[in-house]
Amino acid sequence: MNPELEQILSRAQTLYEDVDYKAVAEWKSYAPGRRAIGYLPIYVPRELIHAAGMLPVGIFGGGDRLEIIRGDAYFQSYICHIPRSTVELALSGRLDVLDGMLFPSICDVIRNLSGMWTMLFPGRYVRYVDLPQNYDARVGGEFWRRELTAIREDMARLAGGQITDRNLRNSIRIYNQNRRAIRELYQARSEAPWLYPIAQVYAVLRAGSVLPPEEHTTMVRRYLEMASQESTLPEDRSRVVLTGMFCEQPPLALLITLERAGCWIVDDDLLLGLRWFTGEVPEEGDAIENLAQAYLTQSVPTASCYAPDGQRGRWLVDAVRQNRADGVIFCAPSFCDPALLEQPMLVAALEREHIPHTQFKYSEDTGQFAVIREQAGTFSDSIRLWSEA
Ligand code: SF4
Numbered sequence: 001m002n003p004e005l006e007q008i009l010s011r012a013q014t015l016y017e018d019v020d021y022k023a024v025a026e027w028k029s030y031a032p033g034r035r036a037i038g039y040l041p042i043y044v045p046r047e048l049i050h051a052a053g054m055l056p057v058g059i060f061g062g063g064d065r066l067e068i069i070r071g072d073a074y075f076q077s078y079i080c081h082i083p084r085s086t087v088e089l090a091l092s093g094r095l096d097v098l099d100g101m102l103f104p105s106i107c108d109v110i111r112n113l114s115g116m117w118t119m120l121f122p123g124r125y126v127r128y129v130d131l132p133q134n135y136d137a138r139v140g141g142e143f144w145r146r147e148l149t150a151i152r153e154d155m156a157r158l159a160g161g162q163i164t165d166r167n168l169r170n171s172i173r174i175y176n177q178n179r180r181a182i183r184e185l186y187q188a189r190s191e192a193p194w195l196y197p198i199a200q201v202y203a204v205l206r207a208g209s210v211l212p213p214e215e216h217t218t219m220v221r222r223y224l225e226m227a228s229q230e231s232t233l234p235e236d237r238s239r240v241v242l243t244g245m246f247c248e249q250p251p252l253a254l255l256i257t258l259e260r261a262g263c264w265i266v267d268d269d270l271l272l273g274l275r276w277f278t279g280e281v282p283e284e285g286d287a288i289e290n291l292a293q294a295y296l297t298q299s300v301p302t303a304s305c306y307a308p309d310g311q312r313g314r315w316l317v318d319a320v321r322q323n324r325a326d327g328v329i330f331c332a333p334s335f336c337d338p339a340l341l342e343q344p345m346l347v348a349a350l351e352r353e354h355i356p357h358t359q360f361k362y363s364e365d366t367g368q369f370a371v372i373r374e375q376a377g378t379f380s381d382s383i384r385l386w387s388e389a
Contacts, residue, residue, distance in 0.1 A: 005226035012203035058209025100125030193264035244332030262380035313349025330359035
């Protein structure tokens with residue numbers, strides 16, 4: 001492996017394993033007064049944090065790298081895992097490096113977590129980010145403009161300064177560059193998945209949740225260039241789209257297991273908030289208006305978003321066609337309401353188009369993969385046989 005590629009992957013892996021957020025503490029230590037704001041999945045307008053000179057930090061639970069000692073006591077058993085490990089991270093002091101937290105409206109679990117945060121950590125900045133559910137510019141658009149303005153004021157106050165229009169436009173430009181690089185990575189992987197294994201792509205992508213966006217864009221671009229020069233040969237595997245992983249993240253070993261079972265992952269919804277917009281947010285004009293409009297018209301389709309045309313599932317069929325996928329694996333966290341309630345509508349859309357699919361559930365700390373490997377392997381073999389029939 002090219003030494004630079006090795007170096008990029010080693011850095012990304014270190015960041016992935018860092019449940020103590022040492023990279024955030026390090027970033028803050030470079031200059032006095034630096035601040036960092038955490039956010040839960042899926043989407044928050046990171047541009048507003050960045051424009052205030054602060055570091056946005058994605059909190060994706062503790063994965064399989066954290067022992068839950070106190071977090072379980074706060075939740076009933078029939079609930080997903082990410083809130084437990086997030087509470088554990090906070091109670092163990094690992095999130096003390098953060099100067100505030102944003103909880104976007106994705107499901108009741110995260111909404112309630114924002115309330116728990118207020119009670120557990122009085123005095124710390126907490127905001128529930130109420131995303132629009134109505135996509136009419138005069139209703140949801142106006143609502144979201146007001147929310148964005150309020151968050152902008154909060155971020156400026158926390159940073160102890162102002163967010164000028166110029167700063168905000170600059171942050172939009174920087175995040176456009178970042179999302180563009182990630183889109184290019186996804187496109188390259190779709191074309192030659194054997195050059196961009198899921199473990200590498202995921203670690204590089206995940207680094208974007210803790211690195212400043214400028215640094216992350218450089219990492220993604222260097223990775224793209226270095227990985228494209230590897231001499232790995234293609235193998236005969238099934239091309240699959242993974243869906244359902246937009247919030248609680250699966251263990252890396254689970255993703256690797258899917259590849260070892262004979263699948264090439266050609267599209268997925270992992271860490272979806274890092275590439276939330278399907279196109280560019282305009283960089284000139286009214287920045288708040290541009291962010292609001294982008295949310296209404298360019299958000300990626302996912303379970304937590306309103307589908308104004310009522311055609312839930314069309315996007316998944318499109319993702320299969322655009323990526324020349326052979327099938328879909330529904331891979332959702334146990335007890336995840338948004339993913340699992342949408343699944344029957346997505347299954348119906350796939351079945352109308354005769355697209356093969358299978359499904360299983362996971363938890364971020366799942367440790368047994370034998371059954372998943374057998375299931376994914378059987379699925380992969382069977383769709384290859386069907387497509388050759
Ligand atoms: S995994 Fe699903 S249910 Fe749990 S917090 Fe995330 S979106 Fe909500």
